[in-house]
Amino acid sequence: MKQKKPVKISIRKLYKIFGSDPKSALEHVKAGVGKPDLLKRYGHVLGLQDINVDMRDGEITVIMGLSGSGKSTLIRHLNRLIEPTDGKVEVDGEDVLAYGEKKLRDLRRSKMSMVFQKFALLPHRTVLENTTMPRRVRGEGGQATEDDGTKWLDRVGLHGYGGHYPNQLSGGMQQRVGIARALASDSPIMLMDEAFSALDPLIRTDMQDLLLELQKELHKTIVFITHDLDEALKLADHLVILKDGRVVQQGEPQEILLHPNDPYIVDFISDINRARVLRVRSIMEETDREGDGLAGEVDADQNLESVIAISGGDTNLHYRVMSGGQQVGLLHMKDLVRALVPVDAQDASKRVSAA
Amino acid sequence: MATYDGVIEAVGLTDWCSVEGAGGPMTMEELMAQARGETEAPDVNLWELPFPSLDALNQSCSVIPRTRDMTDAVEQGFLGIKDALRVVLDPITTPLGWMLDLSLQFFQAVPWFIMIPFLIAITWFASKSAKVTALVAFSFLFMAFIDHYVYAIQTLSIIFVCTIFSVVLGVPIGIAMSRSNVLQRGAIPVLDMLQTLPTFVYLVPLIFLFSVTESKLYGIAIILYAIVPVIRLTDLGIRLVDKDVIEAANAFGMTSWQKLTRVQIPLALPNIMAGINQTIMMSLAMVVIASLVSAPGLGVLVLRGIRNLELGVGLVSGFCIVLLAILLDRSTKAALSRIDASGR
Numbered sequence: 066m067k068q069k070k071p072v073k074i075s076i077r078k079l080y081k082i083f084g085s086d087p088k089s090a091l092e093h094v095k096a097g098v099g100k101p102d103l104l105k106r107y108g109h110v111l112g113l114q115d116i117n118v119d120m121r122d123g124e125i126t127v128i129m130g131l132s133g134s135g136k137s138t139l140i141r142h143l144n145r146l147i148e149p150t151d152g153k154v155e156v157d158g159e160d161v162l163a164y165g166e167k168k169l170r171d172l173r174r175s176k177m178s179m180v181f182q183k184f185a186l187l188p189h190r191t192v193l194e195n196t197t198m199p200r201r202v203r204g205e206g207g208q209a210t211e212d213d214g215t216k217w218l219d220r221v222g223l224h225g226y227g228g229h230y231p232n233q234l235s236g237g238m239q240q241r242v243g244i245a246r247a248l249a250s251d252s253p254i255m256l257m258d259e260a261f262s263a264l265d266p267l268i269r270t271d272m273q274d275l276l277l278e279l280q281k282e283l284h285k286t287i288v289f290i291t292h293d294l295d296e297a298l299k300l301a302d303h304l305v306i307l308k309d310g311r312v313v314q315q316g317e318p319q320e321i322l323l324h325p326n327d328p329y330i331v332d333f334i335s336d337i338n339r340a341r342v343l344r345v346r347s348i349m350e351e352t353d354r355e356g357d358g359l360a361g362e363v364d365a366d367q368n369l370e371s372v373i374a375i376s377g378g379d380t381n382l383h384y385r386v387m388s389g390g391q392q393v394g395l396l397h398m399k400d401l402v403r404a405l406v407p408v409d410a411q412d413a414s415k416r417v418s419a420a
Numbered sequence: 421m422a423t424y425d426g427v428i429e430a431v432g433l434t435d436w437c438s439v440e441g442a443g444g445p446m447t448m449e450e451l452m453a454q455a456r457g458e459t460e461a462p463d464v465n466l467w468e469l470p471f472p473s474l475d476a477l478n479q480s481c482s483v484i485p486r487t488r489d490m491t492d493a494v495e496q497g498f499l500g501i502k503d504a505l506r507v508v509l510d511p512i513t514t515p516l517g518w519m520l521d522l523s524l525q526f527f528q529a530v531p532w533f534i535m536i537p538f539l540i541a542i543t544w545f546a547s548k549s550a551k552v553t554a555l556v557a558f559s560f561l562f563m564a565f566i567d568h569y570v571y572a573i574q575t576l577s578i579i580f581v582c583t584i585f586s587v588v589l590g591v592p593i594g595i596a597m598s599r600s601n602v603l604q605r606g607a608i609p610v611l612d613m614l615q616t617l618p619t620f621v622y623l624v625p626l627i628f629l630f631s632v633t634e635s636k637l638y639g640i641a642i643i644l645y646a647i648v649p650v651i652r653l654t655d656l657g658i659r660l661v662d663k664d665v666i667e668a669a670n671a672f673g674m675t676s677w678q679k680l681t682r683v684q685i686p687l688a689l690p691n692i693m694a695g696i697n698q699t700i701m702m703s704l705a706m707v708v709i710a711s712l713v714s715a716p717g718l719g720v721l722v723l724r725g726i727r728n729l730e731l732g733v734g735l736v737s738g739f740c741i742v743l744l745a746i747l748l749d750r751s752t753k754a755a756l757s758r759i760d761a762s763g764r
Contacts, residue, residue: 144671173673183670189686199672250672 073286074120074143078085079152081138081310084109087150089310099310112138114310116152119391121303122253123284127318129297136290139307140256142286144177145169156254174203178247182259184239186231192242193218199250217245221275237268241275248279257289261296272406273299294333298342306330319347322405335407340370348404349386349394356395364388364392369401423470424480437481467497502628509629517636518642521579524635524716527577532569536560547754555750559743567738570719575717575744578710579703582639586647586699591692593647594654595680604655611648619645619709627713638710645706649698657691658684693759697752704745718744 082090082103089104090109100111113135120126130136132193141147143155145161154161156176164172179200186195189257200206213221218227221241231239240260247255257276261269273296280287291297297304298318304313306329313327325331346365360379365388376382384396428437470476477484485493527535536557543556563572596605614622625643630637661684671677685692711719718737725734 140633146667146670170675173671177671179668179671181664181668181671183664185662185664187665187683187686202562202672202678236502256671
């Protein structure tokens with residue numbers, strides 16, 4: 066199994082309440098008043114409630130939820146575009162909320178970059194000028210900065226578009242500029258706020274592939290916000306599901322898929338193609354014993370769809386599961402078929418409690 | 421007997437009113453009544469009951485001041501603070517006077533065969549529009565041909581200086597307003613007042629403050645009137661800048677100065693330019709009225725037309741003002757659309 070990486074961003078007991086007097090409303094929330102009651106009785110909106118999330122170095126943490134779940138509010142707490150009502154946000158062990166103006170600016174300039182849903186490029190600047198913006202904000206400039214900007218534009222597939230203006234590009238290309246801009250700041254953390262939600266489905270898939278490909282070589286700590294479960298499952302190393310400002314479940318996406326702990330999540334995952342999302346490693350029997358009558362070898366990270374294709378639909382077969390050239394377990398096709406059946410929301414025995 | 425004697429008695433103020441020596445200068449009505457040999461106001465019936473105004477009450481009770489006493493007091497009050505006000509305003513406004521005089525001298529000193537091609541060239545570089553450039557060329561040649569060139573160039577020189585002052589003062593004020601809601605709430609009524617006050621009215625206190633021969637007098641009047649749109653549109657333009665772009669600027673750690681110069685002002689520029697266009701048009705409107713207080717230019721001719729009933733002079737100079745207005749408007753708008761088009 067994978068070794069756990071060090072925690073890069075740690076959120077502890079984070080609360081956000083919108084309204085005229087959030088401090089006193091916080092007391093009510095801590096005393097157990099829920100979101101609808103807080104709005105009705107005290108006229109305050111509960112944005113986030115007791116959020117505890119660890120985001121690990123070099124991983125993609127996806128925060129998923131429907132609109133109004135507080136996911137965009139949450140990501141803005143990381144670089145303090147929104148100030149929390151209560152709680153702690155630590156980056157590399159330092160409390161971001163204790164930062165003064167200058168340290169906060171340094172954090173935003175060199176440690177965290179951001180990609181926006183509506184791209185938010187400077188319309189009066191060329192694509193290259195937009196890309197080099199983070200560096201010029203830091204006071205850098207000159208040929209080296211331009212070369213760096215051009216390099217990142219090439220890297221996101223926009224070779225030769227440096228002299229164009231953003232409005233001359235399509236939505237997908239504009240978001241590529243947005244990503245190039247974030248990468249050009251050379252920050253270890255990238256915040257992506259519904260970065261692909263405004264794009265049409267095919268381009269969205271392209272962009273997801275681009276992000277995964279970049280991540281393979283850059284190993285940034287990425288915090289990705291989305292309302293799209295397929296996107297979340299495709300990108301996430303760590304998945305956090307938000308509802309009404311609370312974390313409903315978090316963990317490895319495969320784990321959540323196999324053991325959802327809330328009817329809300331069961332509803333959510335009932336429509337997806339499980340064979341495409343589930344991986345062999347999540348349903349295999351972990352063992353190093355030699356199995357009998359093996360039909361062949363499969364990779365631990367293969368999805369079930371491909372295994373079904375290999376087996377030709379025969380449910381009596383067994384496969385050896387390999388990872389890095391070594392056996393890590395055995396896959397029984399009967400388990401595979403069982404895993405394809407969605408967890409029934411009514412069946413309490415299938416629902417494990419949150420760890 | 422005056423109308424309100426009974427009321428004064430009824431309220432029990434007779435003693436208070438009977439203090440002598442409160443009467444001010446005689447009003448025209450009193451003087452005429454005296455001349456007609458009337459000593460008392462005639463009895464009035466109910467239909468002619470006067471409103472209990474200061475004047476009417478004064479007839480019954482001499483302690484109550486008359487309206488002319490009140491306006492007199494306002495005048496005295498103004499004259500009282502005039503010297504103090506001058507000490508403050510004079511040094512501030514002196515550069516304006518210098519600029520106006522200097523630019524008038526300069527514009528008139530440059531011979532026409534340099535000035536007209538120069539103006540045409542500027543128009544071309546600003547607008548890059550052959551039509552607008554042709555309009556400017558035609559207008560100036562026409563005005564020169566009918567001997568209105570000097571007047572037109574004087575008017576233009578005043579507008580030039582006043583617009584520069586309006587922009588230099590107005591843009592920072594507008595920026596300040598866009599950053600503070602309190603300031604905006606305070607400034608908007610003042611701007612409303614400046615825009616709605618009849619232009620003649622704010623010439624009145626200015627005439628008291630500065631002598632009519634000083635050029636800064638009309639300079640101040642023009643600027644007060646013309647500065648409003650550039651302030652309003654700068655404020656509006658900056659407030660209308662896309663919130664997402666501002667958020668991005670924040671997220672990448674821009675200081676507020678970087679945000680202002682790299683994001684807000686460039687994105688507000690079309691609005692600011694529209695404000696400058698309006699400012700130029702309003703300076704032109706005001707410069708005509710300012711000829712009442714010795715501003716030179718085409719307005720002087722209009723004034724001559726009115727004073728001496730020289731219909732032709734008034735109409736032709738009025739036409740020249742229209743011509744000037746059209747060419748200023750078209751060339752600034754052409755320049756504005758060029759800014760809009762670049763990089764958007």
